[in-house]
Amino acid sequence: MKKSLVLAMAMALGVTASAYxxxxxxxxxxxxxxxxxxxxxxxxxxxxxxxxxxxxxxxxxxxxxxxxxxxxxxxxxxxxxxxxxxxxxxxxxxxxxxxxxxxxADNVKVTGEVRYKYMSKDVDGENGNDSNHENDLRSRIWVTGQVNDDWSYTGMIENTQDFDNNNG
Structure with missing residues (x-):
């Protein structure tokens, strides 16, 4: 009985292994x-x-x-x-x-620039204490690409920061 059970298990494993x-x-x-x-x-x-x-x-x-x-x-x-x-x-x-x-895939080009500007102006021309100045940063990113032989695109994102909150 034990031999037939072992033989049946071995055959089942053999069939499973060959099927796999x-x-x-x-x-x-x-x-x-x-x-x-x-x-x-x-x-x-x-x-x-x-x-x-x-x-x-x-x-x-x-x-x-x-x-x-x-x-x-x-x-x-x-x-x-x-x-x-x-x-x-x-x-x-x-x-x-x-x-x-x-x-x-190689038809998109991303470029950019960053510009910092500081400029001081003497308002009354007589003393340096009464002056106006600009202190800002501008950054731009351009994206250009070719859709096909007839169509291309260009886009720009610009950010300007005024560090003095001087709008004049």
Whole structure:
């Protein structure tokens, strides 16, 4: 009785382990078009997924994640030249898309200036005690950018501070 119970538990664990090995990610259904590729990469140790046993296939990949995948693939002996040749069209298209994105992302320019002004004026011209002065600070920030080939924009924010509260 004990032997059959131990055998049944071992078989159940074996089935569970093989099922997990077949599908290590809970969010990748068996009928998914990338199922076999994902499982192959997971079995080879190239991809690990997230800590909650999900693959996150609908999320955007960061450059850090891509670097980790390529480094693991190279450590496992992947032929990078063969991969580059096989995916040359996709990589070229990606390069064009990245260049276009960089061109669009680099279209905002922020500049600014700060000006401090102190000016003293002798009001009656006879003694220095009866004088008027200005003591202010002005700062400006300009934002310019290109929306497309035909449209651009410019905006300015200005702040002036009068340290003497002298409005005259």
């Amino acid at each position: 090995a077949a599908n290590p990610f809970s969010d990748v259904p068996a009928g998914h078009w990338a199922y076999d590729s994902i499982n192959k990469l997971a079995a080879a140790g190239v991809i690990e997924g997230y800590g909650d046993s999900t693959f996150g296939g609908d999320k955007l990949m960061t450059r850090y994640e891509m670097a980790q995948i390529v480094a693991k693939a190279m450590a496992k002996g992947a032929n990078v030249d063969k991969l580059a040749a096989e995916f040359a069209d996709e990589l070229d298209n990606l390069g064009v898309r990245v260049a276009n994105l960089e061109k669009k």
